[in-house]
Structure formats: structure tokens, C-alpha cells
Amino acid sequence: MKKLLTLLLATLFLFGLVACGTANNEGDSADNANGSAEGNEEETGSENEETTSITIGAMSVPHAEILEEARPLLKEKGIEIKIEEYQEFVLPNEDLANGVIDANYFQHTPYLEQQMEEKDFDFANLGGIHIEPMGIYSKNIDSLDKVEEGTTVIMSRSVSDHGRILSLLQQEELVKIDEDVDPVDATIEDIVENPRDLQFDASIDAGLLPQFYEREANAIVAINTNYAIEAGLVPSEDALIVESSDSPYANVIAARSEDKDNEALHTLVDVLRSEEIQTFMEEEYDGAIVPVSE
Structure with a gap:
């Protein structure tokens, strides 16, 4: 009888340990579940902060340098830019026409118009940014x-x-x-x-x-x-x-006509015309670059 009682008490004790372990595991699982949910919410929150990516073709100097200066201002507005640098005038328009880039920044208005006429490019002039006096x-x-x-x-x-x-x-x-x-x-x-x-x-x-x-x-x-x-x-x-500063040869942002109302590209133009970027152009290039505000 004494042995039976001892066996019964041992069984009850083991059962209690198992129950406690199960409860703790359930608590851990609940904590893990809560933690995962919170993590997912953070990830979802990041995903909901939409970022628009655009690729801009530019001559190395000064256009790509100006775009680099504008990069943080654009990032604040949810726009990430990739800059494709060129060394000569032919490829940026061909790459724009072929969809390799979303816009380009290297040419003045008469050159753009000449290229559109000669090569039947369907482009839109989104606005002047600066003048490079000849x-x-x-x-x-x-x-x-x-x-x-x-x-x-x-x-x-x-x-x-x-x-x-x-x-x-x-x-x-x-x-x-x-x-x-x-x-x-x-x-x-x-x-x-x-x-x-x-x-x-x-x-x-x-x-x-x-x-x-x-x-x-x-x-x-x-x-x-x-x-x-x-x-x-x-x-x-x-x-x-x-050339004087009233030159009609402003360097412009050009895009395909189908993208003429693209919000990100218009934001790009606004940022490049901002006081911060205009001041950068004036100070960095010592009068060699004349900003255009409209």
C-alpha cells in the first residue's frame, strides 16, 4: 500500500511538470506569434511607403553631377533615381526612345527639336533646367x-x-x-x-x-x-x-510623350529648379552654368 501511494504521488508530480511545461510553451508560442505579427506589421509598414524609381540619362558633366546633388531631395519625396552617364550626344535619345531610360538631361531645346524631326522621336520637353553659355x-x-x-x-x-x-x-x-x-x-x-x-x-x-x-x-x-x-x-x-544668360538654349528634361504627365518626372523638374539646386549650380560652376527657374 505504501509503495502504491508513493507511485501515485510520483505520477501526480510528473503530470504537474508536464502541465507547467505546456503552459510555458503556449506562452512562448503566443509571445512568438505576437512578435511575428509585430515584425510583419513593421515590414508591411515599410512596404507601404512607396518608392518610385526612375532612370535618367545624363552627360557626366555637369548634368550627372547636378542629379547627384538632387538625389537626397528626391529621396525625401519618395523618388529613387538611377543615373546613366554618357560621354556623347547620340545615345541618350536613342536609349530614351528604346525604353532603356525614363528621361534624359543633356540637350538644349533646338537640338531636341532637330532630333525629333530627323529621327522621328516621339518626345516631350518637360522643361528647362539650366543654360550652358556657348x-x-x-x-x-x-x-x-x-x-x-x-x-x-x-x-x-x-x-x-x-x-x-x-x-x-x-x-x-x-x-x-x-x-x-x-x-x-x-x-x-x-x-x-x-x-x-x-x-x-x-x-x-x-x-x-x-x-x-x-x-x-x-x-x-x-x-x-x-x-x-x-x-x-x-x-x-x-x-x-x-553667350549671355538670356540664351534660348536651355538644357531640358526630355521624356517619351507617353510619359509627359508622369508625376515622378515632373517632381524631378521641380527639384532641379529648386532654390537648393539652383544655388548649387551657381556656386559649383562659377557662372559657367546659368539656372533656369521656369
Whole structure:
């Protein structure tokens, strides 16, 4: 009888331990379940903070640099940007047309319009961001008075730039353009007076112009500001002639026409026109870049 009672008490004791263990396990499971729910809520909360990603094609200088400066401001607005950098003018529009990028930032309005006409691109101009005043430089000639008869003028093969270059030369009375021609559309053939018999070489890729500036020391060379900056030139100091700030050649954000109302792209334009970014452009490029506010 005594042995039976001992066995009974031992059984009850073991049962109590099992019950306590089960209760604790249930409590742990409940805690784990609660913890998992809280974790899921946090993850769900993060997922609900929507981020829009856009890919922008840009020339390395200054466009990609400006976009990098704008990156944190865009992130605050829920927009992540990927920047595809280019070194020349042809690919950004082709990649935009083919859907490789969502927009590009490298070209002025006349070039965009020329490309749309020549290549049948269906693009929309979302707005100007800055002007890169065109400059005319020379390695050896330090004054326009020293431009001799027969001096060669070297400029890019991009016809959309010819009018602005010829307008600068006309401004200094080095040539005269046909009055019936819009200066924006002017070409070498539209020169009606050339008192110093300037010779024109318009066969050069824009990115190579700084090399010709170094190589052809007695020529005058029209260089796009982005390439001038890369070559260490300061337009306001080094150019014989430089475009004024009221130039119609604003660099723009271009997108496919189907995306002309894209909210993220319009936010990009707004941020690039913001006071913070305009101040950055003015201070960083020392007048070589002129911000556009509208």
C-alpha cells in the first residue's frame, strides 16, 4: 500500500511538470506569434511607403553631377533615381526612345527639336533646367582684334549649334548672317558678309573640341560648356566670346510623350529648379552654368 501511494504521488508530480511545461510553451508560442505579427506589421509598414524609381540619362558633366546633388531631395519625396552617364550626344535619345531610360538631361531645346524631326522621336520637353553659355576660345589668340584674315573657326558637326555660334560671331561683327534667316536656324551658308575671310570647319564631334583647342593653337574653337568644364576651362574667364544668360538654349528634361504627365518626372523638374539646386549650380560652376527657374 505504501509503495502504491508513493507511485501515485510520483505520477501526480510528473503530470504537474508536464502541465507547467505546456503552459510555458503556449506562452512562448503566443509571445512568438505576437512578435511575428509585430515584425510583419513593421515590414508591411515599410512596404507601404512607396518608392518610385526612375532612370535618367545624363552627360557626366555637369548634368550627372547636378542629379547627384538632387538625389537626397528626391529621396525625401519618395523618388529613387538611377543615373546613366554618357560621354556623347547620340545615345541618350536613342536609349530614351528604346525604353532603356525614363528621361534624359543633356540637350538644349533646338537640338531636341532637330532630333525629333530627323529621327522621328516621339518626345516631350518637360522643361528647362539650366543654360550652358556657348564659348569661343583660342589657345594663342587672346583678343578678337588679333583674329587674322583666314583664321579657321572650328565647331561641332551638330547643326543645331551652328546658329548660336554664328550669332556670337555676328555679335562681334566677325560675320553677318542673312537677315531673312532666324539666327537659331542659321548655317554657314547663311553668312552674307565675312570681312576677315574666316574659314569654317564644322566636321568635329563636340566631345573632341577641347583637343582641337589644344592642337590648333591659332584657330578659334567654339566649345560647348560641358566639354569646356571637363577640359578645365572657365567660360567667364577663358572665352573670347561667351553667350549671355538670356540664351534660348536651355538644357531640358526630355521624356517619351507617353510619359509627359508622369508625376515622378515632373517632381524631378521641380527639384532641379529648386532654390537648393539652383544655388548649387551657381556656386559649383562659377557662372559657367546659368539656372533656369521656369
